[in-house]
Amino acid sequence: MVVARRTSRDIRSESRLDVLHAVLSAGETTRGAVAASTGLSAATVATVVGELIVEGILVETKTTAGRIGRPTATIAMSAERGRVVGVDVAETYVRAVLFDTALAQLAAVELARDEHDLDPDSVVDAIGRAIDRLLAQERVSRGAVLGVGVALPGLVQGDTGVSVVVPNWSWHTVELDRLRERVGLPLVVDNPLKVIATAELWLGRGRSHTSLVTVNLGTGVGAGIVLEGSILRGATNSAGEWGHSLLVLDGRRCRCGRDGCVEAYVGVPGIQQTLREIAPEHALLALDLQRDFIIGMAEKADEGDAAVSEAIDRTAYYLGSALADLVAVVNPEIVTLTGWTVWRLGEHLLPATRERLLSQSPGGSAQGLEIVVSDVGTSSVATGVATIALERFLADAGLLTTRIPIAL
């Protein structure tokens, strides 16, 4: 078996990446704290931080007197190196977010998309328009943008272009070329599951846990998996397609064409179907857009609507069962929930989901398991893919060896 082997030179490169991630995670920190969190020696951290400051990636922000009289310098990412854009492409919207090079969020533009229009051209166009509008609105020159990251639903593979699970989004390499041309800036494209895992790893619970699963709930559902501090990509960049694993053998038809997938029960159309089974004439079912439906569910639940409450309970039962399967196989330390269903409906769903998850997880697999709403926030996809774009820029500039295996 041949496994990639780390040489002394790799270790030096990885030290730089680890220091960068430690500073990124912390916001502002000290050399001592970086040494503690990375496990690197103080001497190595001092050397690497010095190099990264010379290269303009890190800055010293302030110096405070230490307890024994020696001043301690605070370090942070250099915010003014340039700008990075992260684009979250969902069925229902395109959201472009502007970041500085410390990955602080500066501004965002969101274009609502007609979720019924799945024409690749219109998706490419919406991405391009969102970026254009963002840069114009914030008066950022294109030259100042070091990189753009785009998270596309579906599987993204480096060698074969983009293949998308969503029916009718039959993207191929040609669409990717068209996207690259339309954006006209250095571009990385990745799978949203890998992107939310990146965000959770560097800016969320990955800062305190070495193995985690982060689950995205929206129109589609899926899982980002982090093991021993690394994102699980899988043999064909397809790991985490839990949304299309079985919940009910021969159950509801899923939009992927198979029957009984998790997504057919806990994706938004699945939640709509559950409400339809309980109350076929419910007013929420007349709403055209999925986001309005989910907002309505939260409001009606607060008002004590019995059918909605039962639909939420059933959804929690489905979700807890499906999460238990993930916990049984992967056995992570923590499960975090993200995505727009969670931001609207999370507090209603979480207690019953947790209860079902814990009762369904076999043996000791849920022992000590935490299940929480992700604290990365509503821009987790944009933030994650912007992180990848920044890392790619630093790698292309020869400033970093990246662990990112996908380069598009």
Added chain:
Amino acid sequence: MVVARRTSRDIRSESRLDVLHAVLSAGETTRGAVAASTGLSAATVATVVGELIVEGILVETKTTAGRIGRPTATIAMSAERGRVVGVDVAETYVRAVLFDTALAQLAAVELARDEHDLDPDSVVDAIGRAIDRLLAQERVSRGAVLGVGVALPGLVQGDTGVSVVVPNWSWHTVELDRLRERVGLPLVVDNPLKVIATAELWLGRGRSHTSLVTVNLGTGVGAGIVLEGSILRGATNSAGEWGHSLLVLDGRRCRCGRDGCVEAYVGVPGIQQTLREIAPEHALLALDLQRDFIIGMAEKADEGDAAVSEAIDRTAYYLGSALADLVAVVNPEIVTLTGWTVWRLGEHLLPATRERLLSQSPGGSAQGLEIVVSDVGTSSVATGVATIALERFLADAGLLTTRIPIAL
């Protein structure tokens, strides 16, 4: 996030372990082949092999003239360093296998167990008797046994002792102490899923693939998972409990107490249930022991028994569906099948299982996926746990730093 960091010293220890595993995998090999398969430099391999020969772990077996006239030495594990025993404890039997220190199988003793007797004392006693009989039969003195490895169904945790998923096998630390006392030899205990993964990693498809899932089918079912050349243990050593993930929400009652688990459909009692649903009066259902039932299934299938053929087809449908879930989440390069159901029924099950698996795996997750019967053979559990015992002996003797995190 704190991740274990490799130092130069770790790299030296890991080089020794990698060389050892390379030689173990190859049987007989050369320094050059070890360098090629490990990615280590020729100089490092020469140094490490030299040290391991001095310590009596490796031997030079023969020297052949090279093409350019320089002789090439063949190296192998030293077989005569001592003996190692691997014990496979299943519901239906206890099998103790004697190995030399090159992990060649020398002899085996198998005691049939009454699968209805789940009393811990009788299990401890059966393990002890199997080892005693093996050593007596082969005239091996206890002093020559460097280590004994025992694979116990259930979850094995270093700090809390053994907890077992099988109902009525309520093993605790006290039973583990009793086992240690009864065996009276250096003992390691591990979970069969981790053990079959070890065997597949070092002696099976792990030699040619970096990510794999190996699935064990017997009374119970489960998956050993190897990612980037390492065994996935999980936060509580519970990874791979795929047998107790859902196949059918609210489906058949599983012996773990939950409903609809994979095991309730593709474990042997599940296959019996499937046949019962098709032909309640079938003669095979009158057999008392599960092994006789599986042997009978293979025979009747060969004879063209329609009910048996349908039961096998349905089982393949269940198995392919459940494997697709594992592939969706983990996205391995290869799936291998092992366990006594597979050895008897594998050729009948495999074609329809493969077809269902490939059609059910979402997106590109099954692209290029192989699914095969494991070639580790019928002693994979004993071999895997003997490998762990040998590695533990070498680590305890200070000859190796092991990656094995579980030490019991």
